[in-house]
Amino acid sequence: MAYGGYEPAGAFGPMAGRGRGHRAIKILLAGGFGVGKTTLVGAVSEIRPLRTEELLTETSARVDSTVGVERKTTTTVAMDFGRITLREDLVLYLFGTPGQERFWFMWDELALGALGAVVLADTRRLADCFPAIDYFERRDIPFIVALNNFDGARRYDTDDVRIALDLDPGLPIVACDARSRESAKEVLISLVEHVLAIADEPVH
Amino acid sequence: MPARDDQWLDAQAGPVVRSYVFTQGRTRPGGEAFDLVSTVAANPSGVADFNSMAPEHMAVLQLTRSPTTVVDIASDVDLPLGVVRILLADLRELGLVAISAPVSTKPQQVDKSTLREVIHGLRGL
Numbered sequence: 001m002a003y004g005g006y007e008p009a010g011a012f013g014p015m016a017g018r019g020r021g022h023r024a025i026k027i028l029l030a031g032g033f034g035v036g037k038t039t040l041v042g043a044v045s046e047i048r049p050l051r052t053e054e055l056l057t058e059t060s061a062r063v064d065s066t067v068g069v070e071r072k073t074t075t076t077v078a079m080d081f082g083r084i085t086l087r088e089d090l091v092l093y094l095f096g097t098p099g100q101e102r103f104w105f106m107w108d109e110l111a112l113g114a115l116g117a118v119v120l121a122d123t124r125r126l127a128d129c130f131p132a133i134d135y136f137e138r139r140d141i142p143f144i145v146a147l148n149n150f151d152g153a154r155r156y157d158t159d160d161v162r163i164a165l166d167l168d169p170g171l172p173i174v175a176c177d178a179r180s181r182e183s184a185k186e187v188l189i190s191l192v193e194h195v196l197a198i199a200d201e202p203v204h
Numbered sequence: 205m206p207a208r209d210d211q212w213l214d215a216q217a218g219p220v221v222r223s224y225v226f227t228q229g230r231t232r233p234g235g236e237a238f239d240l241v242s243t244v245a246a247n248p249s250g251v252a253d254f255n256s257m258a259p260e261h262m263a264v265l266q267l268t269r270s271p272t273t274v275v276d277i278a279s280d281v282d283l284p285l286g287v288v289r290i291l292l293a294d295l296r297e298l299g300l301v302a303i304s305a306p307v308s309t310k311p312q313q314v315d316k317s318t319l320r321e322v323i324h325g326l327r328g329l
Contacts, residue, residue: 025322026241050279083276086321086322090318092326093275095240113239115319189327192323196316196319199316199319
């Protein structure tokens with residue numbers, strides 16, 4: 001079954017351990033459209049669908065002689081998220097941020113209380129990740145950059161990428177293959193280690 | 205001939221919310237805001253009044269018998285997140301569930317031992 005493999009054996013039947021963590025941790029995956037966010041989430045976690053409907057107009061301006069029925073128009077944003085049960089009481093949630101600009105309103109909701117973010121970049125379209133980097137820098141959300149190694153893309157030195165993206169020397173840049181479970185794990189571990197390192201820095 | 209009232213509801217009209225019927229038209233949850241990965245747990249001593257609750261309230265309440273996150277509930281009941289938030293806020297107001305914040309991630313308050321557990325857990329996957 002879908003939850004197999006991540007669950008502590010034997011607990012309390014099929015529902016046991018499923019997201020029941022009293023400790024939940026949220027990590028964001030950002031980057032341009034088609035950069036491999038969903039691929040990375042799927043490589044390392046169980047993917048679950050999530051429906052959101054966002055209101056575009058609060059009420060219809062039309063006054064009706066009958067009942068005061070509010071008319072609401074929405075846009076549906078289909079999203080998914082990944083869940084990794086690390087222990088029965090410790091669950092990691094991975095959210096891919098919607099790439100298109102019209103979904104920016106979702107970012108604030110997702111970013112609230114996030115442990116940190118992985119900015120996934122394609123070296124052929126490096127500029128696509130600028131908005132995500134700006135976003136996390138402005139909000140002081142810890143992040144790392146992961147370069148997804150697409151077939152046929154030239155491998156860049158991480159120093160070149162650091163210069164191109166104008167990133168601080170201490171900010172980790174890792175190469176990855178978003179399709180590989182091991183590689184996806186390493187990316188997440190790099191982020192959490194980075195958050196730990198920041199927590200250890202003296203307060204200025 | 206005057207246009208019929210419902211004729212704007214064609215394929216081009218885009219999605220129109222019916223889900224918010226469950227919330228009696230309310231679009232914002234009441235009370236203190238809660239995170240997507242906040243944990244929701246049913247209050248063991250809460251008494252549900254079936255008459256004043258929608259079936260959707262019951263479906264959501266059912267899922268919180270063991271602590272569950274907001275997003276997991278939304279995914280399980282297959283209702284839009286915004287609707288689930290309102291239903292959960294209702295249940296909280298009725299004293300039927302408690303909603304607790306996720307692990308704090310403010311740099312000053314970060315729980316290092318939890319982070320080490322996360323790293324350890326990821327390596328062990």
